Amino acid sequence: MIPGPIEFESEVMQCMAVPTPSHVSPDFIDTFANSLKLMKEVWQCPSGQAFIVAGTGTLAMDMAAANLIETGDKALVISTGYFGLRFAEILKRYGAEVDILEAPVGDIVSLELIDQQLKSKSYKLLTFTHVDTSTAVLNDAKSIGALGKKYKVLTVLDGVCSVAGEEIKQEDWGLDIVLTASQKAVGVPPGLALLVASPNAIQAFEQRTSPVGNYYGDWTNWLPIMKAYENRQASYFGTPAVNLVIALEKSLQLIVKEGLDNRFDRHKRAGKAMRAAIKALGLELLSKNEQVSANTLSAPLYPSQMDASSFLKGVNQEGVILAGGLLPKLKNNYFRIGHMGSVNKSDLLATVGAIESALKNNGYSDELGLGTVQILKHF
Numbered sequence: 063m064i065p066g067p068i069e070f071e072s073e074v075m076q077c078m079a080v081p082t083p084s085h086v087s088p089d090f091i092d093t094f095a096n097s098l099k100l101m102k103e104v105w106q107c108p109s110g111q112a113f114i115v116a117g118t119g120t121l122a123m124d125m126a127a128a129n130l131i132e133t134g135d136k137a138l139v140i141s142t143g144y145f146g147l148r149f150a151e152i153l154k155r156y157g158a159e160v161d162i163l164e165a166p167v168g169d170i171v172s173l174e175l176i177d178q179q180l181k182s183k184s185y186k187l188l189t190f191t192h193v194d195t196s197t198a199v200l201n202d203a204k205s206i207g208a209l210g211k212k213y214k215v216l217t218v219l220d221g222v223c224s225v226a227g228e229e230i231k232q233e234d235w236g237l238d239i240v241l242t243a244s245q246k247a248v249g250v251p252p253g254l255a256l257l258v259a260s261p262n263a264i265q266a267f268e269q270r271t272s273p274v275g276n277y278y279g280d281w282t283n284w285l286p287i288m289k290a291y292e293n294r295q296a297s298y299f300g301t302p303a304v305n306l307v308i309a310l311e312k313s314l315q316l317i318v319k320e321g322l323d324n325r326f327d328r329h330k331r332a333g334k335a336m337r338a339a340i341k342a343l344g345l346e347l348l349s350k351n352e353q354v355s356a357n358t359l360s361a362p363l364y365p366s367q368m369d370a371s372s373f374l375k376g377v378n379q380e381g382v383i384l385a386g387g388l389l390p391k392l393k394n395n396y397f398r399i400g401h402m403g404s405v406n407k408s409d410l411l412a413t414v415g416a417i418e419s420a421l422k423n424n425g426y427s428d429e430l431g432l433g434t435v436q437i438l439k440h441f
């Protein structure tokens with residue numbers, strides 16, 4: 063129950079065990095083409111260009127920056143934690159002049175503040191994190207997308223901890239890039255950088271006057287490959303992660319079969335139930351209120367005096383794996399529970415049960431069942 067890699071569906075895992083076909087075999091070409099098409103469906107971006115490249119979420123961030131930024135371009139980073147600041151570092155690497163609007167821990171940057179900042183200076187691009195996995199804070203992607211449109215700024219959404227878990231309508235919301243990694247709510251083992259670019263983003267890339275300062279991530283290399291596979295033709299730049307792409311097609315099919323609205327609703331119920339359980343146990347959450355709380359993971363604070371490692375070990379002894387804190391300054395003050403992808407009621411009950419048991423064994427409380435009843439009520 064960590065926030066990625068998550069637990070994968072067995073049908074997806076079986077794809078990892080099929081004999082690896084050639085990346086130019088007819089069956090694999092179909093698989094690649096289907097995956098690109100399914101991505102646009104899941105991202106809700108019918109006129110977008112999907113990219114599937116071997117790598118991690120950080121590579122997807124790197125590709126967005128490398129292909130859209132030229133030296134001296136102005137970029138705004140709206141940061142709600144660790145991964146917002148990472149984006150600022152990546153943008154700087156490609157010569158961007160970066161301003162950062164940083165939210166207080168557990169909160170978002172207000173839309174008024176973002177609006178003011180965009181009014182005060184002309185930016186080429188803004189980045190923000192839909193769900194920052196270090197804080198479990200959820201940004202209002204629809205409203206930030208609208209601000210991007212208002213000021214004609216390219217919007218880049220780091221959706222690593224949200225795509226296929228939190229609602230995203232890339233095209234309707236005017237988001238230019240929505241990127242993720244395979245190992246989270248998309249439900250495929252780690253190793254794929256996934257990204258959908260709007261026609262606007264592709265146009266901005268095509269209008270560059272300087273070469274992309276990253277060879278592997280350069281869309282000059284990848285765009286013809288994606289287009290060839292879309293047209294069901296063999297093509298090669300770098301060998302695709304063949305089994306992962308087969309697994310991706312399967313997982314995207316399962317996501318579409320569940321129905322996007324049903325899937326978002328299931329995540330909402332999981333998030334709400336988990337937060338209710340945590341609160342019923344007397345613990346606080348890092349995210350400030352329900353409105354800014356992610357549905358894909360939760361970040362509860364340890365009770366004061368609780369020894370972090372002994373608590374996590376206690377949870378582990380009950381058969382559940384949770385993650386520690388990620389924000390360097392607060393690392394030992396909170397822990398993280400992932401509840402995305404295939405997560406179901408049994409997972410939530412087992413997790414809250416394990417937390418209750420570890421709290422009890424660490425001398426925090428005597429009563430069992432206060433949290434689990436909330437899962438039964440809300441999920």
Ligand code: PMP
Pocket residue numbers: 066118119120121145191193194195220221222223243
């Ligand atoms: N952004 C967010 C919001 C993330 O949660 C992560 C990974 N936890 C990343 C970016 C980086 O992804 P990766 O570890 O796959 O490089």
